[in-house]
Amino acid sequence: MNSLDPEVATKWIVSGEDVMTIEKYLDKNHDKKELGKIESDVDIVEFNPDFTYTIYGDLERIFGYKNLEISVRLTYSGL
Numbered sequence: 001m002n003s004l005d006p007e008v009a010t011k012w013i014v015s016g017e018d019v020m021t022i023e024k025y026l027d028k029n030h031d032k033k034e035l036g037k038i039e040s041d042v043d044i045v046e047f048n049p050d051f052t053y054t055i056y057g058d059l060e061r062i063f064g065y066k067n068l069e070i071s072v073r074l075t076y077s078g079l
Contacts, residue, residue, distance in 0.1 A: 016052030016060045020070040 024045040052060045062068060 003053070011066060012064055014062050014065060014068050016056040016062055017048055017050065019062065019068045020049055020052060022047055022049060022072045025073065025075045039053065 018050055026045065028041045
């Protein structure tokens with residue numbers, strides 16, 4: 001069995017906190033049920049999570065991907 005070079009292996013390991021971005025779309029007028037809202041009616045809050053161990057395990061690492069980006073988008077109605 002061939003062993004994997006540690007330098008090569010680290011290229012395929014990423015931190016869950018570094019690659020995951022959460023965006024919350026908050027409707028400024030959430031009491032109004034209107035279709036076709038314009039962009040100025042929405043506040044977008046974007047952040048990286050502090051902890052991802054509940055998703056990716058205690059090490060909070062994701063294996064097997066290069067240049068990974070994960071976007072989670074939530075709307076007011078989904079919170």
